[in-house]
Amino acid sequence: MIHINNLHKHFGDSHVLRGISCDIRPQEVVCVIGPSGSGKSTFLRCMNALETVSEGEVVVNGFAVHDRTTDLNKMRESVGMVFQRFNLFPHKTVLENLMMAPQALQGMSRSQAESLAQTLLEKVGLSDKRDAWPSSLSGGQQQRVAIARALAMNPSIMLFDEPTSALDPELVGDVLEVMKNLASDGMTMVIVTHEMGFAREVADRVIFIDQGVIQEEGTPEQIFTAPQNPRTAAFLSKVL
Numbered sequence: 055m056i057h058i059n060n061l062h063k064h065f066g067d068s069h070v071l072r073g074i075s076c077d078i079r080p081q082e083v084v085c086v087i088g089p090s091g092s093g094k095s096t097f098l099r100c101m102n103a104l105e106t107v108s109e110g111e112v113v114v115n116g117f118a119v120h121d122r123t124t125d126l127n128k129m130r131e132s133v134g135m136v137f138q139r140f141n142l143f144p145h146k147t148v149l150e151n152l153m154m155a156p157q158a159l160q161g162m163s164r165s166q167a168e169s170l171a172q173t174l175l176e177k178v179g180l181s182d183k184r185d186a187w188p189s190s191l192s193g194g195q196q197q198r199v200a201i202a203r204a205l206a207m208n209p210s211i212m213l214f215d216e217p218t219s220a221l222d223p224e225l226v227g228d229v230l231e232v233m234k235n236l237a238s239d240g241m242t243m244v245i246v247t248h249e250m251g252f253a254r255e256v257a258d259r260v261i262f263i264d265q266g267v268i269q270e271e272g273t274p275e276q277i278f279t280a281p282q283n284p285r286t287a288a289f290l291s292k293v294l
């Protein structure tokens with residue numbers, strides 16, 4: 055579903071991704087871990103063309119992201135992305151936030167978009183907030199709305215960049231729960247996270263990135279209990 059071959063990314067003089075290759079299968083849940091500044095966000099952002107690819111191939115859902123002639127808007131419609139910050143439209147209600155993209159980009163009627171939005175709010179446990187303003191919600195609730203909003207486009211891949219890092223600790227669990235449900239529904243997911251317990255429980259595969267390189271990857275069991283690379287072991291000893 056995602057094919058990445060020898061991906062390099064430069065920002066000016068800094069060589070941030072240094073030859074990353076990885077393939078992600080349909081319905082696979084991949085957690086990406088690693089120190090701050092190691093290139094995790096850049097890696098994820100290259101997958102939906104929020105960053106240009108300096109060198110190498112990135113093919114997502116059949117779209118060659120590295121190819122400048124590819125219709126990137128079409129590609130992005132099939133890839134949902136959730137960031138650390140929720141980026142909800144503050145002047146729209148929760149329901150309206152969910153209804154906008156399907157109407158504007160998929161030509162859905164207002165009533166279709168509304169019923170889809172209601173279904174998705176149920177899925178993330180926020181039916182009672184449909185008419186609320188985003189600013190009246192907790193960070194965790196806003197993040198669940200952001201997830202529902204991404205799902206409204208019916209994506210086949212969901213990318214998450216530290217979706218719980220900005221949340222108060224007591225709000226993290228509800229967001230992770232929504233992500234767990236998505237995983238068990240069979241969504242293909244790539245998740246940059248510092249939630250090691252979550253990665254261990256939900257990931258099919260864990261990728262450890264350091265200095266712009268995949269230093270090690272494997273099942274959560276392999277990575278968390280028997281890391282082969284000293285860098286992985288050193289990182290885990292700090293975060294576990």
Ligand SMILES: Nc1ncnc2c1ncn2[C@@H]1O[C@H](COP(=O)(O)OP(=O)(O)O)[C@@H](O)[C@H]1O
Pocket residue numbers: 065068070088089090091092093094095096097
């Ligand atoms: N738009 C940018 N311009 C210049 N440097 C950037 C940009 N985005 C990220 N970087 C640099 O690339 C490196 C990797 O960043 P990032 O992918 O955000 O790491 P991580 O998500 O693992 O913390 C960092 O040194 C960061 O400063």
Ligand SMILES: [Mg+2]
Pocket residue numbers: 094095096215
């Ligand atoms: Mg990051």
